[in-house]
Amino acid sequence: MRLENKNALITGSGNGIGRAIAELFAKEGANVVVADLEKESGLETVANIRKSGGNAKFIQVDTSDIDSVDKLVKDSINQFGDINILVNNAAAFVFGKIEDVTKSDWEKVLGVNVIGYANCVKQSLESLKKGKDSSIINIASVSSFIAQPEFVPYNTSKGAVIQLSKCLAMDLANYKIRVNSICPGSIRTRATDKHIESLGLDPEKAYKDFGNDSLLKRIGNPKEIAYGALFLASNEASYITGTELVIDGGATID
Ligand SMILES: NC(=O)c1ccc[n+]([C@@H]2O[C@H](COP(=O)([O-])OP(=O)(O)OC[C@H]3O[C@@H](n4cnc5c(N)ncnc54)[C@H](O)[C@@H]3O)[C@@H](O)[C@H]2O)c1
Numbered sequence: 630m631r632l633e634n635k636n637a638l639i640t641g642s643g644n645g646i647g648r649a650i651a652e653l654f655a656k657e658g659a660n661v662v663v664a665d666l667e668k669e670s671g672l673e674t675v676a677n678i679r680k681s682g683g684n685a686k687f688i689q690v691d692t693s694d695i696d697s698v699d700k701l702v703k704d705s706i707n708q709f710g711d712i713n714i715l716v717n718n719a720a721a722f723v724f725g726k727i728e729d730v731t732k733s734d735w736e737k738v739l740g741v742n743v744i745g746y747a748n749c750v751k752q753s754l755e756s757l758k759k760g761k762d763s764s765i766i767n768i769a770s771v772s773s774f775i776a777q778p779e780f781v782p783y784n785t786s787k788g789a790v791i792q793l794s795k796c797l798a799m800d801l802a803n804y805k806i807r808v809n810s811i812c813p814g815s816i817r818t819r820a821t822d823k824h825i826e827s828l829g830l831d832p833e834k835a836y837k838d839f840g841n842d843s844l845l846k847r848i849g850n851p852k853e854i855a856y857g858a859l860f861l862a863s864n865e866a867s868y869i870t871g872t873e874l875v876i877d878g879g880a881t882i883d
Contacts, residue, residue: 630658631863636709638662641719643670645818649851650858655683660709664690692719692745702752711756714862717746718768722820723782730782742786758804764862767794769810771881798871807870809861814877815839815848844879
């Protein structure tokens with residue numbers, strides 16, 4: 630198993646990509662803290678993991694609230710010991726044109742997607758420092774580096790995630806903490822379903838169209854992101870820090 634004796638804290642792991650990462654990491658031997666705003670979804674992830682013989686615990690958190698994150702980290706350490714792997718994945722999906730975005734929309738999207746990631750790193754740092762090969766994985770997006778119509782707040786936040794990762798990689802290298810980003814393309818999750826619904830599109834047609842944007846002519850599934858996260862978290866990636874792993878079926882090659 631590739632993550633034996635590792636403790637992993639994964640935010641937003643009640644659904645979608647976070648859940649797939651939590652389930653794969655547990656299968657590979659990690660003790661997993663499933664951290665999510667939604668209790669029901671988080672408990673479902675934990676139940677899935679336990680059913681497959683893995684070890685997991687749900688802790689409710691709002692990553693945009695530093696006190697809530699502080700409690701999450703303390704409870705995680707009490708449960709499993711020091712954190713070796715942090716996956717920042719929880720996100721707010723706020724889209725729109727600049728004219729439509731309110732101050733509270735900006736506060737939400739930056740609060741979860743940028744400050745939320747920073748909160749989790751800051752509060753777990755002392756714990757991560759104790760390991761010899763700790764790893765932080767920030768889930769960014771292809772939206773971190775491409776422009777999309779009426780995606781202003783979300784893409785701005787995801788652009789910031791890349792710089793957050795690079796600056797952290799530089800500052801934390803002395804502690805042997807590796808920091809990398811993953812940039813998924815279109816992945817079928819609840820968030821994507823909701824986005825398609827909000828645009829009033831036919832889901833099957835929209836997924837086909839999104840898929841056709843990639844070289845592989847299909848959208849991705851959460852497990853395909855989880856395998857990238859597993860690689861970056863494992864010792865196989867011991868010389869990789871400060872970089873981005875794009876997993877998008879070749880959609881952004883040109
Ligand atoms: N789905 C895609 O196509 C896609 C593409 C590129 C990047 N991403 C990124 O992947 C990550 C996961 O996205 P997903 O599609 O699986 O989304 P999702 O909506 O299926 O899951 C997100 C989870 O985050 C939790 N969450 C939201 N705000 C939170 C908060 N403040 N505190 C704690 N938990 C919170 C939600 O409850 C939910 O369980 C996000 O960072 C997203 O930006 C997704």
